[in-house]
Amino acid sequence: MDLQTLLVSKLNYWIFVILMIVGIWAIMSKNNLIKKIMGLAIFQAAVILFYVSLASKEHGTDIPIYPHDLIHPEHHGEVDHHVEEDSAKAHGAYEKHETAHHEEEHVKHSDDHDAHAEKDAHHDTHGDHQEAAHGVAHHDAHAPIADSINADDFNNPLPHVLMLTAIVVGVATLGVGLSLIQRVYRIYGSIEENEILEAIQNASDDGLTLQPEEEAAAQQE
Amino acid sequence: MIWSYDAILLILIVITAIVSLSIKDLISATITLGVFSFLLCLLWAEMGAVDVAFTEAAVGAGVSTVFLVATIYNTTRKSSD
């Protein structure tokens, strides 16, 4: 395909490649430790750009949240008391189905896992559970809306979930990295890679003679 | 998901990324990284990823910039490259 469609149709992926190159180049060749951490942040942002751009669909698709009218079709103006009746009825029907399950009355917020009571929950295999989950779908308070949804209307929710995790993990790594930078600054007096390596070099000719200050400090106490 | 709006944002993102890595003064480099993150948040929102945009704004741009400035406060502000 000619360059125009190649470039236009996949602009996100081109920018993602450029950002990755910038990020990995910064991590490797920047001298300042904080610049290296920034390079890492940009590198992770590039991967997030890749994931989110593979989740979006054609123009006009909606954000991955069900619009209100789709969920409660019968809410156009009528009083919603009959909705409560359906749920009560469905709830009742559901109750009979569930009595077969052996229930334990005590509600112990199990904090210490080792201490929990020995209780064999004769739980049938998870396959059967899956059937129960599908079974449940027919009992809920409103008509199942699965068939009335056209999957192409909404963006793919899965990459969004993965990227929520990736962003938070990125910030956690950033926090730990910055605390390490502060300790490095306090020990060597600089956050420039070359100055730190010099400080390490003349602190000890090799690993052998270095007497770890902390260990010595700890022994003195 | 207007393509042209997308393209402008992406170009701006690449520019702010490169600029934030090349500024010598660390505080302004951090602020540029903040701009980079907020542009990313704008891009996610525009691409339909609303939750990711919210997280990027709050966690990615907001808190990381605060952490970076806090660290620069405790170390040096000037950087050699």
Add this chain to the structure above:
Amino acid sequence: MLQHAPVIHLLAPFYAAIIICIAGMWRKETAYPIAVTALSLSLLSAVATLIKVGIAGPVIYAMGGWSAPFGIHFHIDALSALMAVLIQVVALLTAIHSRHPIHSSIGEKSYLYYPLFLLFVTGVTGICQTADAFNLYVLIEVSALTSYALIAMGEKRSVHASFNYLLVGSLGATLYLLGVGYLYLKTGTLNMQDLNFIMTTRELFSTPTIQVALILLMVGLWIKMAQFPFHGWLPNAYTWAPSPSAALMGPLMTKVMVYVMIRFMISVYGLDAIVDSMWTTWVPYLAIAGIVYGSLMALSQHYLRRMVTYIIVAEIGYMVGAAWLATELSITAAFYHVISDALMTLALFLCIAAMRVRHDIRSIHDMENIFKKMPITMVAFSIVALSLVGIPPTSGFISKWYLISAGIDAGHWPYIIALLLASFANAVIFFRIFEIGVFGKKPAEGHHHEESHDKKYLSEAPFSMLIPCLVISASIILLGIFNQPFIEMISTTISSISGGEVLQ
């Protein structure tokens, strides 16, 4: 409760970490006993799962009750069950060992050290059991973050080493994440079995995206396991870390990444797809470079801890090389070597830490007459040395035997030569140590050996450090002698996975 065993030996260290955080703030000394009881409980549950897997075949535990592709679930076959048991054994022995060194070097922060220790074990155990590619990334990050902190609590130079490890480790994990993203783009699922199923049915293996995904995954994992060109972070990180951290992470972090690599090779890509690809030609040569580099660097070190780190780099070369010969025998040999090498690395770190605590021995030259000073620890040390060199009764010999037979079977002669060279280098290293240890410095160097037998001279390692050393060296020998069940279990699992039938 046995049905929930896979979750129990994941939650036991997790809840113990939380309890220690709470209890530790008031009384520091409660941290150690809680950690040891939690790890012993999780060891029991891991062994129970191993037995169950041995009898009933792979255990599938669906998280949150959702069926296969929609929710995350554990797929525990013999490989992951063995790894889980190995992790709990290493963690328990390191926890027992860590009482004395932690108390002396970072006593007042022990209520922080043990939660990080246990969260690392939780993350690594989770890695071995999950069947979801993205969940693996989150667990890699959990174990990575804890290892940055565990390293940075060591000596002064450990902080800079930990920062370098953070940069390179996060780079590796993000490359792994990108590799998973490429797989998801082409197949649409994140579950390992599902990936394999879709990739085989749609013959996606030859498409550029899946090839590049394999490159990204492997580069990411090689960075995390310190394979030769990407090993820069490992020597400094494990040399300056506190000894219990090095004893915990040395055997576990890198070996679990080898397990993840093998899991991706056989369960996701499938052995038959990999065998005829060009990977099986150039990767063993990369591994050979790693073996040669690691052995030569280990030979040239005289600082004990740094020497062990280079031995780890060489051992990783064995495993990657064997795995990428891509025959069932070679992967069985690689996996067996994962187990035996984890035990050997742990034993080395424990003995060296014991020597350092009692006689402040840091390098080879300090080890004068060590056999007289610490006879029991040196017995354990010499057993490990024999195992590293590959002398029969030990597990090192068995793993080298299977590695070399796999090399012969695959007809890859340079790999066999590299293995023999590495064994020879290990022999030189350890016999040099024995020579100094038994006979002391040569008289020509002007050191007369004082034969005084006062109390200070013959002082063994503290009791809590001695037991793990002995247990580990005994288990090395036992693993060597009773290797047949392990090899049997591993090879049947690998052949069943790569035998084409897809475990849905």
Add this chain to the structure above:
Amino acid sequence: MKVFQTIIAVVLGALLIYAEADFPAWASSKSPANAGELSQYYIKNIYDETLVPNMVTAVLADYRGYDTLFETVVVFTAGLAIFAILGTGVMREKKTAVPAPKRIYSEPPFDLIVRISTRMLVPVIQLFALYVLAHGHHSPGGGFQGGVILAASFIMLELSSDLRAEAAKLTHRMSIWLGIIGIVIYAGWGTLSLFFGGHFLDYDMLQALFPLDPLMARSHSMLIVEVGVAFTVSSIMLLIFRQLVSGGYSIPDKQA
């Protein structure tokens, strides 16, 4: 030395560009990821199985709840790690190039405008944070975003007023406590379902606790889990900020 790095970066770029030719068109609903069985199932069945309109929150807290649990553990671990690296024990380092900060940065230059405006804004921000947390099922938001905004309001308060006074109010011990409470709520809620015969993190089984059907049980369990996440994220982000600003000295020694 710079040449070597640029070569590596360019090689990685070339590798990625080589793969791009094979990518499906950028925003195509026919691409394997979007047309795959997994995402189709999610889009179609989420509301029927969890009564939660926001698909992302549903997948985050319920289908992949185990992922989010370990993500909360990552945040908690980061807090512990920073506390261990920069914590009190480090203060007694003897021979360091730069002496550790002796006293906490206590009194910012008094600025009436900043102080008054902060005092007016903080309650509004905290209210918004709780709204984001509680409304995570229906609109974008949830545990993480709500927690971080809550932490941001405390950070704003501390930056504008006296850090030592603020530190005394919410000590590091309290922050770790809140972090633990958050994780215990999340993991404990998952473990609780073990006792009712379900698998780990299986909210269906918890309808025995609530007198309502499993769907509502799932929806409410997700809210409880999000509250746990918000506890951990807000307290740990505040702890990380405190550690980084004060260089690990914000903890009054007697309490360490």
